Amino acid sequence: MKKLINSPETVLADSLVGVAAAHPEVRVDHVNRIIYRAAPTRAGKVALLSGGGTGHEPLHGGFVGVGMLDAACAGAVFTSPTPDQMLEATKVVDGGAGVLHIVKNYTGDVMNFEMGAELAAAETGIEVAVVVVNDDVAVEDSTFTAGRRGVGTTVLLEKIAGAAAEEGRNLAAVAAVARQVNESGRSMGVALSSCTVPAAGKPTFELPEGEMEIGVGIHGEPGRRRVPLAGAAEVARLLVEPILADLDFTGAPTIVMVNGLGGTPLIELYVMYAEVRKVLEAAGVTVARSLVGNYITALDMAGCSVTILKADEDLLHLWDAPVNTAGLRWGI
Amino acid sequence: MTNDTVTLDQLTGWLTRFRDLVTDQVSYLTELDSAIGDADHGSNMTRGMGAVIEKLQASPATAVDELFKGVGMTLVTSVGGASGPLYGTFFLRIGTEAGPVATLDAPGLAAALRAGLGGVVARGKAEAGDKTMFDVLAPALDAFDAALVVSSDISSAARAAHTAAQSGRDATEPLLARKGRASYLGERSIGHIDPGAASTALLFQALSEILDGE
Numbered sequence: 001m002k003k004l005i006n007s008p009e010t011v012l013a014d015s016l017v018g019v020a021a022a023h024p025e026v027r028v029d030h031v032n033r034i035i036y037r038a039a040p041t042r043a044g045k046v047a048l049l050s051g052g053g054t055g056h057e058p059l060h061g062g063f064v065g066v067g068m069l070d071a072a073c074a075g076a077v078f079t080s081p082t083p084d085q086m087l088e089a090t091k092v093v094d095g096g097a098g099v100l101h102i103v104k105n106y107t108g109d110v111m112n113f114e115m116g117a118e119l120a121a122a123e124t125g126i127e128v129a130v131v132v133v134n135d136d137v138a139v140e141d142s143t144f145t146a147g148r149r150g151v152g153t154t155v156l157l158e159k160i161a162g163a164a165a166e167e168g169r170n171l172a173a174v175a176a177v178a179r180q181v182n183e184s185g186r187s188m189g190v191a192l193s194s195c196t197v198p199a200a201g202k203p204t205f206e207l208p209e210g211e212m213e214i215g216v217g218i219h220g221e222p223g224r225r226r227v228p229l230a231g232a233a234e235v236a237r238l239l240v241e242p243i244l245a246d247l248d249f250t251g252a253p254t255i256v257m258v259n260g261l262g263g264t265p266l267i268e269l270y271v272m273y274a275e276v277r278k279v280l281e282a283a284g285v286t287v288a289r290s291l292v293g294n295y296i297t298a299l300d301m302a303g304c305s306v307t308i309l310k311a312d313e314d315l316l317h318l319w320d321a322p323v324n325t326a327g328l329r330w331g332i
Numbered sequence: 333m334t335n336d337t338v339t340l341d342q343l344t345g346w347l348t349r350f351r352d353l354v355t356d357q358v359s360y361l362t363e364l365d366s367a368i369g370d371a372d373h374g375s376n377m378t379r380g381m382g383a384v385i386e387k388l389q390a391s392p393a394t395a396v397d398e399l400f401k402g403v404g405m406t407l408v409t410s411v412g413g414a415s416g417p418l419y420g421t422f423f424l425r426i427g428t429e430a431g432p433v434a435t436l437d438a439p440g441l442a443a444a445l446r447a448g449l450g451g452v453v454a455r456g457k458a459e460a461g462d463k464t465m466f467d468v469l470a471p472a473l474d475a476f477d478a479a480l481v482v483s484s485d486i487s488s489a490a491r492a493a494h495t496a497a498q499s500g501r502d503a504t505e506p507l508l509a510r511k512g513r514a515s516y517l518g519e520r521s522i523g524h525i526d527p528g529a530a531s532t533a534l535l536f537q538a539l540s541e542i543l544d545g546e
Contacts, residue, residue, distance in 0.1 A: 053412070078370045079412040107512045111417035111455055115408065138516075145515035200362060200371045219370040221513050222520065 001201045008198035012054055012076055019061060023326050026064050033074045033081065034089045035061040041070055041095030046165040046174045049089050050102040050158060052109055053078040055197070056218055058327030059155060059296040066332075067323030068162035069102075077197055077299070078219045080108035086116025090126055098127035098171035100178060102158060104150025105134035129175040133157060135185045135307070137246045138215030138224055149217050152259050152307030153185030155295045156319075159328060163321035177318065181309060186243045189305035190235055191216035191223065193263060195298050214238055218261070218298040218305075232268075236275035239306045244283055249310050253288030255319060256280065257307040262297035264304055269293065272304055280308075289319055295327065335543060336484045337435045342542055343399060344388060349538035351381035354531060364527040368514035373415060373527040380411035380419070396436060400427030400444075414512055415528065418456050418465065425451035438486045445473050456511065463507040463514060463521065465528035468500040472536050487543040490536070497536035504529045 005011050012033065019035060020028040027036045034051075041047045050060045051073030060072035070093040075081035090099050099120075103113045110132060117128045133150035161178040169177070191213040194203035197220070204220030207213055212235070215223035230238070243249075258273040260266070273292045280287060288311060296305070311319070322331035354361065354377040362374030384406045393399035404424030408416050429447035430436060436444065449469050452458070458466040475496035479489035502525065509521035512528075 075412045076372070076376075079372050079376060080414075080416075082409045082412050082416060084409045107456070108412065108414040108416070111414055112412060115417055140518070145510065145518075146512055149516065197371050199375045200366065204366055204371045217513075217516060219513070221370055221516055224516075224518065 001196050001198070003196070003198060005198055008201070011198050012074060015054070016074065019326075025324070026061075026326070029088075032085050032088050034071055034085060034092075035064045035074065036071045036089075036092060037064055037066070041093050043095050044097050045095045045168065046097045046171050047071070047093035047095055047099045048102060048158065048162055048165055048174075049073070049086070049093055049099050050154075051075065051081045051086065051089070052104055052106075053080055053219070055195075055299045056296050058294075060158070062327030063155070063158050063325050065323070065325035067166055067321060068158050068325050068328065077199065080106065080112045083112050083115035083119055086113055087119040087123065090116065090120045090128060091124060094126045098129065100161065100165070100171065100174055101128060101130045102154070102161070102178065103130060103132045104154055105132050105147055106149060107146050109150075127171055129171050131157070131161075131175055131178040131182060133182050135182060135187045136217065137186050137188050137242050138217070151189065151218055152187035152257055152296055152305050153182060153309065155259070155291075155328075156185060156255060156257065156307065156309050157181040159323060160315055160318045162323070163318035166321065177314075181315065184247070184310040185307060186246050187305050187307040188239045188243050189216045189218070189223070189261065189303060190214050190239060191261065191298075191301055191303035192229070193300075193302040195220040195262065195301035197299065212303070216301075216303065218296060220298055220301060232271045232275045233278070236272060236279050236306070240276055240279040240283075240308075243306065243308050244285070247310065249285045249308055250283070252310045252312060253286055253316060254280075255289040255291070255309040255311050255315070256287050257291040257295065259291075259296055259305045259307065260294040261301040261303045261305065262294060263300045263302035266293065269304055276306055288316055335486045337437050338441055338486055338543065339435050340393065340396060340399065343396060343436075344392070345542045346539050347381070347388070347403060348385055349542050350535050351385045353534040353538055354378050354381050357534065361527050361531055364525055364530055367524040368509060368517055368521050369527060370513055372413060373531065376411050376413050376415050377531050380407045380416065383410040395432040395434060396430040397427040397432050400424070400430060403427075414456070415531075418452055418528070421451040421455045422448040438480050438484050438489065441486065442473070442477055442480060442489075445476065449473055458511050461507060462511045463504045463509040463526045463529070464511050465526070465532040467504050467507070467526070468497045468529045468532040468536070471500040472497040472532075487540075490540040490543045494533075494536040494540035497533040501525060501529045501533040
């Protein structure tokens with residue numbers, strides 16, 4: 001394992017020191033491992049709280065700021081944060097209008113956020129709404145699995161719901177927009193390599209030269225099937241077709257993200273984006289907005305994911321609204 | 333010699349032995365989790381149980397409910413993942429069921445463990461055969477109860493529970509995972525022991541060893 005770290009045990013704490021030093025617009029609670037906006041929540045604004053295991057940067061801490069999240073709870077690498085963190089963050093960010101918890105659909109995240117919300121209900125009168133993101137078409141959505149994973153759509157949801165909260169919409173309305181994004185967004189990923197969790201010290205799975213893993217998640221959990229490595233055009237087809245088969249994206253403007261998983265250079269992501277656009281054009285899907293880059297990663301995994309969101313006027317308006325975070329910034 | 337009660341010291345010893353076992357087997361647990369999960373079960377359990385024992389050494393519990401509620405809260409706040417809420421809820425419910433007592437008799441321990449299992453089911457919604465810690469906990473408690481029908485000796489009941497726990501653990505190998513991250517693998521989860529089932533088997537190994545005075 002070759003990593004730029006001091007020790008596997010201190011990766012999270014050390015990175016939070018760096019975040020605090022680099023971004024004066026956020027405030028880091030190093031004890032509870034929570035990243036807040038430097039300014040307290042404006043009275044009457046719905047607060048957005050997310051969080052999860054680390055290793056997916058810039059998600060979630062890099063999306064704390066005006067136009068997106070109010071706070072992000074950081075867990076250990078690939079491990080959910082704990083209920084006491086969610087309780088503390090909920091208390092701190094509430095501006096009197098309630099708090100929306102944005103949870104990616106993983107067993108640990110769901111259970112820990114659920115206990116956090118139970119504690120908040122027992123200890124405070126703060127109104128909490130929850131949206132669970134489950135957009136990964138690689139996973140069969142059935143009672144025989146933990147359900148679809150929360151992946152790329154999370155980024156788009158945090159941006160769009162964040163804008164809705166910034167506009168002064170109430171908790172029910174912000175939660176409704178968030179659910180609309182989740183229901184209208186789908187993702188699919190591919191890995192060209194595994195990733196190495198610092199504490200484990202070796203790759204989570206073996207992926208031989210010449211093979212790729214289709215339907216991979218963001219934790220190095222193996223995907224659904226392994227196929228010979230193909231060119232970008234073929235990979236784009238393998239990623240986009242299952243998404244289009246799952247939801248009809250024609251007849252509406254879409255927001256399309258090609259996201260790097262951490263170990264793939266931007267030039268390859270643009271090659272992929274060009275191929276994704278060709279597949280979408282052939283399928284009659286209209287692209288209104290695009291995002292290409294590393295937004296929800298899996299440490300050093302090589303590969304990418306494609307997310308397509310079926311939007312409407314309101315979602316595009318919220319997407320275009322100003323945002324000022326370390327990970328996403330425009331219109332300011 | 334038979335043993336029909338278990339003391340606060342023995343229960344604390346149980347937890348300490350569990351800490352030792354997960355620490356010794358950290359690589360084994362992580363390896364199981366690499367195959368069908370995200371490679372953190374060993375380090376998470378080691379970190380959580382390390383925190384539990386550290387706290388108990390700094391301020392020993394004075395009653396059984398205090399002991400297990402403290403253990404549960406420490407695990408919930410230090411482990412994360414799915415293991416934190418599941419093991420945390422397990423011990424929290426044991427504490428609530430046991431109450432402010434200094435010792436537990438055999439039926440008392442059985443009822444407390446049963447309440448713990450109820451907590452795991454409420455939190456994780458797992459059923460038999462889903463390839464989770466439930467597949468060790470449920471048969472181990474059934475064996476514990478069945479042994480107590482024959483004799484009130486807690487040590488032999490714990491040995492029976494340990495044997496059933498090992499069988500339950502091994503029986504998860506051919507199962508298709510239906511809960512947790514392993515469920516994403518579909519058919520590829522078959523052929524691997526569930527890491528949560530493996531750590532739960534260590535919990536019963538620890539109980540059996542402590543009650544046998546090892």
